[in-house]
Amino acid sequence: MSSPRETIFTLEATPFKFGAGAVDDAGWEAKRLGITRALLVTDPSVVAAGHADRVRAILEAEGIDVVLWDRSRVEPTLESFRAAAAFARESSVDGFVSVGGGSSIDTAKVADLVVSHPADAMDYVNAPVGGGRKPTGPLLPHLAIPTTGGSGSEATTVAVLDLPELKVKSGISHRYLRPAQAIVDPELLGTLAGEVVSATGLDVVCHAAESFLARPFDSRPRPGSPDDRPPYQGANPVADVWSAEALERGGRHLRRAVADAGDLEARGAMMLAATMAGVGFGSAGVHIPHACAYPIAGLKHEYVPPGYPAGHPFVPHGHSVIVTAPAAFRFTYAADPERHHRVAELLTGEPVASPGPDALPDALIALMRDVGAPRGLAELGYGEDDIPTLVDGALRQQRLLVLAPREPDADDLAQLLRDSMANW
Ligand SMILES: [Fe+2]
Numbered sequence: 001m002s003s004p005r006e007t008i009f010t011l012e013a014t015p016f017k018f019g020a021g022a023v024d025d026a027g028w029e030a031k032r033l034g035i036t037r038a039l040l041v042t043d044p045s046v047v048a049a050g051h052a053d054r055v056r057a058i059l060e061a062e063g064i065d066v067v068l069w070d071r072s073r074v075e076p077t078l079e080s081f082r083a084a085a086a087f088a089r090e091s092s093v094d095g096f097v098s099v100g101g102g103s104s105i106d107t108a109k110v111a112d113l114v115v116s117h118p119a120d121a122m123d124y125v126n127a128p129v130g131g132g133r134k135p136t137g138p139l140l141p142h143l144a145i146p147t148t149g150g151s152g153s154e155a156t157t158v159a160v161l162d163l164p165e166l167k168v169k170s171g172i173s174h175r176y177l178r179p180a181q182a183i184v185d186p187e188l189l190g191t192l193a194g195e196v197v198s199a200t201g202l203d204v205v206c207h208a209a210e211s212f213l214a215r216p217f218d219s220r221p222r223p224g225s226p227d228d229r230p231p232y233q234g235a236n237p238v239a240d241v242w243s244a245e246a247l248e249r250g251g252r253h254l255r256r257a258v259a260d261a262g263d264l265e266a267r268g269a270m271m272l273a274a275t276m277a278g279v280g281f282g283s284a285g286v287h288i289p290h291a292c293a294y295p296i297a298g299l300k301h302e303y304v305p306p307g308y309p310a311g312h313p314f315v316p317h318g319h320s321v322i323v324t325a326p327a328a329f330r331f332t333y334a335a336d337p338e339r340h341h342r343v344a345e346l347l348t349g350e351p352v353a354s355p356g357p358d359a360l361p362d363a364l365i366a367l368m369r370d371v372g373a374p375r376g377l378a379e380l381g382y383g384e385d386d387i388p389t390l391v392d393g394a395l396r397q398q399r400l401l402v403l404a405p406r407e408p409d410a411d412d413l414a415q416l417l418r419d420s421m422a423n424w
Contacts, residue, residue, distance in 0.1 A: 004098070005218055005221065007222065008222055009233050009238070011238045011358065013155060013282065014154055014178055015180075016183070017183050020273055022185040023055065023185040024371055025183060026059060026097065026143065026183055027059045027061055028062065030059055030095065033141035034063055034141060035097070036388075037064070037065040037095055037144075038059055038065070038066050038093060038094075039067050039096050039111065040055060040097050040098075041099070042099045043074065043101075044071075046070075046100040046147055049147070049190060051099055051147055051188055054096065056068070062114040068170060069087055069107075071083065072084065073318075074103050075108075076159075077162050078122060078125075081107060081111070085111040087114060088111040093142070095141045096108040098143070098144045099147060100145075101120075101148040101150065102151025102317070105151065105179070106153055106161070106414070108179075110124075110172060112177075116139040117141075118133045124172045125172055126171055126399055129163065130172075134174055135176045135316020141181075142181075144181070144182045144183075145185070146274070148189070149202060149257075150203045151200070152204065152275060155279045155282050157173055158172070158173045159171060164301075167295070167299050169293075170294070173231050183225070184271055184272065186268030186272075187266060189271060192267075194371075195305060195316075197270065198275070198371040199316035200317075201254040201270050202254075202373055203274050203372065204270065205251075205358065206286070206346070207281040208242075208250065208281070208291070209244040209329070210286040211235065211242075211283070212240060212339065213332060213336070213339055214234050214405065215402075216405075217233045217234035230399075232285025232286075234284055234403055234412045235284065243277060244342075244346055246276040247343060247346035253267075253269040257269070279297060285403045285404075286396075287402075287403040288331070288332065288404050288408060290400055292328070293320040294397055295384065295389065295394055296324075296380065297314065299386065299393060301314060302381040303374075304327075305319070320389075323374060323423065324360075324377075324416060326419075329360045331412060333356075339354055340357075340359065340360045343363075344359045347364070375422045377422075378422055379422075388414070394413050
């Protein structure tokens with residue numbers, strides 16, 4: 001007898017406040033959440049831009065004590081998470097305010113988790129890489145204030161980390177990690193370099209496309225207990241609404257947002273798209289491009305991305321994701337051609353001229369070219385010899401791969417990576 005299918009989906013989302021000047025409400029929101037002594041989690045570039053000082057002053061004006069942690073790493077590691085958590089514990093804070101990109105928000109999530117339910121961070125990392133432990137109750141309040149329009153981390157239950165000694169990226173994922181409140185203020189985007197906007201914007205597009213194309217929630221077996229229902233549920237009617245809106249905004253505004261730092265309308269639209277996609281993928285989940293992105297970002301540290309602070313070789317997350325997206329969606333096309341066409345239409349704003357497996361990959365490649373994305377894996381330093389190791393790394397992300405509408409095996413992944421060496 002086959003196991004019964006899932007019949008239930010859940011919508012959970014971070015309450016968020018969006019708009020120019022919204023950051024001025026940070027003190028009011030933190031106080032409302034009951035925070036009296038906050039760990040302000042950020043990184044040096046956000047401090048340099050003046051955002052950390054601004055938020056500190058806003059919090060202090062409401063009578064909240066602020067302790068600063070400005071050592072979030074751009075690509076967080078287990079060590080950087082542990083250091084932040086130890087500092088938070090010593091500082092006796094009763095809440096967290098993160099200001100920055102996905103790495104600062106993720107660092108605050110993990111510090112909050114470890115302070116609220118003491119254990120080593122590795123115990124909470126997704127199995128089989130880590131212990132897969134679940135927190136037993138809610139965490140201390142966390143107010144998330146993104147300053148890049150990309151990760152959507154303010155809306156999700158996930159924190160991502162790099163494990164260089166294992167040459168793999170993994171994550172910690174549980175509904176209690178979702179911040180209690182987010183403030184999304186387009187004025188904080190300021191003067192981000194075009195390359196940064198390109199990478200974060202393409203990440204947004206992938207979040208939305210992967211969620212929209214994820215295996216439907218009702219094709220999963222029903223879990224034995226609500227506790228075993230995964231945070232990533234698969235495509236469902238409510239996640240679709242958010243993902244579709246994010247795709248449309250990404251298609252309409254990303255080119256302009258990359259080309260002109262002064263185009264606050266386009267950059268604001270991308271920031272909203274990032275949060276919307278975060279709600280969508282925080283519910284439905286991401287799959288093949290994100291599974292491949294983990295080893296692509298984790299295996300080699302050679303690529304020095306233009307537009308980022310010099311001397312720190314790494315593959316920006318959005319670029320590690322987008323390079324395999326065309327091949328991934330060519331591979332999944334047969335599972336649901338109509339939904340693939342729909343994603344292409346949302347991105348281009350036009351009906352698909354020649355329906356088929358290349359319609360969506362072509363739309364993505366056109367966007368990648370226009371926003372200066374790397375052409376493919378070869379440009380990031382990878383060759384044929386690296387494929388077995390990359391396949392291995394992607395296969396470790398079973399939590400994501402099971403969400404693909406057509407599940408790839410090792411040979412499929414090898415072919416897909418080969419096809420992603422140069423997308424044009
Ligand atoms: Fe992502």
